[in-house]
Amino acid sequence: MSNPYQLLARKLDELPNGFPPAEDGAELRILEKLYSPEEASLAAGLRLTLETPEQIVERLDIDDPALRDKLKSMARKGLIAAGKVEGGLGFRLMPFVVGIYESQVGWMDEELAKLFEDYYFQAFGKILQVQPAVHRVIPVGESVRMDMEIHPYESAAGIIGSAAAWGVQDCICRKQKALVGDPCEHPVDTCMVFSAKPGAFDNSSVIKALTQEEAMATLQRAAQAGLVHSVTNSQRDMSYICNCCTCSCGILRGLAELGIANAVARSAFVNTVDESLCMACEDCISACQFGALSMSEIVAIDESRCVGCGVCVVFCPEGALSLARRPADEVMPIPASEVDWMYQRAAARGIDFNRVL
Numbered sequence: 038m039s040n041p042y043q044l045l046a047r048k049l050d051e052l053p054n055g056f057p058p059a060e061d062g063a064e065l066r067i068l069e070k071l072y073s074p075e076e077a078s079l080a081a082g083l084r085l086t087l088e089t090p091e092q093i094v095e096r097l098d099i100d101d102p103a104l105r106d107k108l109k110s111m112a113r114k115g116l117i118a119a120g121k122v123e124g125g126l127g128f129r130l131m132p133f134v135v136g137i138y139e140s141q142v143g144w145m146d147e148e149l150a151k152l153f154e155d156y157y158f159q160a161f162g163k164i165l166q167v168q169p170a171v172h173r174v175i176p177v178g179e180s181v182r183m184d185m186e187i188h189p190y191e192s193a194a195g196i197i198g199s200a201a202a203w204g205v206q207d208c209i210c211r212k213q214k215a216l217v218g219d220p221c222e223h224p225v226d227t228c229m230v231f232s233a234k235p236g237a238f239d240n241s242s243v244i245k246a247l248t249q250e251e252a253m254a255t256l257q258r259a260a261q262a263g264l265v266h267s268v269t270n271s272q273r274d275m276s277y278i279c280n281c282c283t284c285s286c287g288i289l290r291g292l293a294e295l296g297i298a299n300a301v302a303r304s305a306f307v308n309t310v311d312e313s314l315c316m317a318c319e320d321c322i323s324a325c326q327f328g329a330l331s332m333s334e335i336v337a338i339d340e341s342r343c344v345g346c347g348v349c350v351v352f353c354p355e356g357a358l359s360l361a362r363r364p365a366d367e368v369m370p371i372p373a374s375e376v377d378w379m380y381q382r383a384a385a386r387g388i389d390f391n392r393v394l
Contacts, residue, residue, distance in 0.1 A: 041072075041074045041075075041077035041078040041081065042065045042068045042069055042072070042074075042077050043065065044077070044078065044081040045068055045072065045077040045078075045080050045081040046058065046064050046065055046068060047081075048080075048081045048130070048393070049130075049132065049133050049137075051388055051392065051393055052085065052130070052132045052393055053132075053378075053379040053380075053382035053383040053386065053388070053390060054132035054133065054134060054135070054136070054164065054171065054382070055132075055163065055164045055167065055386065056132070056133040056134075056164075057160045057163040057164065058160060059155070059156055059159035059160040060159060060160075061155075061159070063152065063155045063156040063159050063160065064156055064160065066152050066155075067149070067152045067153065067156055070148060070149055070152055071114075071116060071137070071141070071149075072116060075107075076107070076111055076116060079104075079107065079108070079111070080111065080116060080117055080130060082097050083117060083128065083129055083130040084129060084130060084393055084394060085129055085130055085379075085393050085394055086129055086394050087118075087119075087120050087122045087127030087128065087129045088122075088127055088128060088129065089122060089124045089125055089126065089127050089128075090104045090105040090108060090126075090128070091124070092127075093108075093128070105126075108128045109126075111128075112128060114140075114144070115137060115139075115140025115141055115143075115144070116131075116137060116140075117129065117130060117131060118130075118131045118136070130393070134161075134164060134171065134287065135171065135172075135269075135277075138153070138209065138287075139209055141209065142206055142207055142208075142209040142212065142228075142243060143242065143243040145209055145212050145213060145216065146216065147216045147217075149213075150212075150213045150214075150216035150217050151216075151217055153213055154213070154217050157287065157290075161287065161291075162291060162295045162297060165288060165291040165295065165297045165300040165301075166297055166299075166300075167382060167385050167386055168299065168369075168382075168385055169270050169302065169369070169371075169372060169378055169381050169382060169385075170270050170299060170300065170301050170302040171270060171288060171301075172267040172268065172269070172270060172279065172288050172301045172302065173267060173268055173269070173270040173271075173301065173302040173303075173304070173371065174265060174266065174267050174301055174302065174303050174304045174344045174345060174346050175190075175191055175192065175193050175196075175266045175267065175268055175278075175304055176191070176193075176266070176304050176306050176345055176346060176347035176360050177193075177260045177266065177346065177347035177348060177350065177351055178192065178193060178194050178256075178260075180306075180346075180347025180348075180350035180351065180358075180359060180360045181306060181347065181359070181360045182359050182360065182361060188272075190268075190271075190272040190273070190275065190371065191304065191305060193256055193266045193268075193278055194253065194256070196231065196268065196275050196278065197229075197231065197249065197252050197253060197256065197278075198249070200231035200232060200233065200249075200252075201232065201233050201234060201235045201237075202231065202232040202233075202234060202235055202236055202237040202238055202246070203229070203230075203231055203238075203246070203247040203248065203249060203251070203252035204229070204230045204231075204232075204237075204238035204241065204244035204245060204246050204247055205226055205227065205228065205229050205230070205244070205245050205247055205252070205255050206226070206228050206230065206243050206244045206245065207225045207226055207228065208225050208226075208227055208228045208279070208280070208281075208285070208286075209228070210281070210285045210286045210287050211223060211225050211282075211285040212225065213285075213287075214284070214285040221282060221284040221285050223262055223263070223264055223282050223284070223285070224258070224259070224262050224264075226245075227255065227258070227259045227262070227264060227280040228277070228279060228280065229252060229255060229256065229259075229277060229278040229279075229280065230244060230276060230277045231252075231275070231276050231277065231278075232276065256278070256280075259280035260348070260351055261351065262280075263282070263324055263326075263348050263351075263352070264280040264281060264282055264348070265280070265281045265282065265286075265289065265326065265344070265346040265348060266278055266279075266280060266281075266346065267279045267281050267286075267288070267289075267301060269375060269378070270302050270371065270372065270378055271371060271372045271373065271374055271375050271377065271378045272371050272372070272373050272374070273373065273374045273375070274374050274375035274376075282326060283326040283327070284326075288300055288301050289301060289326070292327060293326070301344065302369055302371075303343070303344040303345050303369075304344065304345030304346065304360075305345065305362055305363055305368045306345035306347070306360035306361065306362055306363060307338075307340050307343050307345055307360065307361060307362075307363045308329065308330075308338045308340075308343050308345070308347075308349065308350070308358055308359075308360060308361075309338070309358070309359055309360070309361045310335060310336050310338060310357055310358055311356075311357045311358075311359075312335055312357075314355045314356060314357035315335040315336055315355065315357040315358075316354075316355050316357070317332055317334065317335055317336070318354065318355070319332050319336075320352050320353060320354060321336055321349040321350075321352055321353050321358060322336070322349075323352075324348055324349045324351070324352035325348065325349045326346075326348070327342050327343065327344055327346075328342055329342035329343040329344075330349060335357075336357070336358070345360060345363070347360050
């Protein structure tokens with residue numbers, strides 16, 4: 038296989054996240070849009086772990102005095118990841134989702150938007166069918182009963198509180214849908230990112246740095262807009278909160294458009310109703326993006342469709358709705374770390390994760 042785009046596509050599909058091929062090669066057209074042939078060949082040789090240019094030269098047995106500059110250029114374009122390692126700056130491969138695609142938010146144009154839409158309907162659903170899921174829903178804070186213990190990994194406010202730097206950027210999903218002529222009414226500037234390094238986003242051209250208070254305000258604004266909070270499906274290593282909708286989000290669209298019931302891992306909570314307070318106003322029904330609510334004399338909850346996001350709770354004027362913890366046997370175990378998630382996902386796909394580390 039000498040085509041660099043085929044090499045890179047196969048390497049990305051060997052990662053736990055997956056990058057399955059489309060029948061008409063739509064995945065290759067995306068890579069051709071993003072990478073030069075030389076960049077694609079270089080990316081295909083990288084691993085998931087950070088390596089210095091010297092280590093890459095030695096492992097791949099190449100002679101390229103300009104390699105460091107090429108790698109830095111690719112990292113700036115969101116084609117690979119970079120980070121500090123012993124000996125200087127290291128570089129590594131990123132998954133297509135979540136990774137390369139989301140990093141194109143500053144460069145998303147109509148051509149890329151259409152290329153992704155083609156790929157989405159042909160092959161993206163295969164990514165969403167594998168467990169553990171890529172994303173996990175966490176509830177809107179006000180929706181959970183006050184007397185319940187909430188673990189930090191179950192709380193958007195807890196995730197924000199544990200970070201040392203905060204930022205917000207445009208949602209690539211809503212930008213992409215708008216560029217293919219199908220925009221939604223939800224706000225665009227709601228994709229939140231975090232870091233343990235103070236000032237991590239101060240010099241970014243794409244991410245707007247926030248204070249912790251501004252991050253909390255952004256989270257509240259997203260909740261009031263009816264958006265669903267979702268994060269990495271692990272108990273640690275959470276570096277972002279996607280404030281999503283089924284009309285635009287690539288993952289939540291899997292529920293709405295592709296009919297994949299477990300496209301996203303639901304939260305450990307389920308909606309409940311206080312029958313004495315429900316006035317049958319139906320405000321909650323229009324707020325639910327998952328078709329989990331219906332109305333007779335009072336609201337009825339389909340627990341099999343409820344993902345435990347709590348968005349409907351925010352929109353109930355009578356305070357009749359709240360989230361309760363699901364029974365333990367109904368809650369999927371959450372991988373402890375992102376690496377644990379990768380190993381579990383690789384095992385489910387029947388691939389050897391150690392080959393790409």
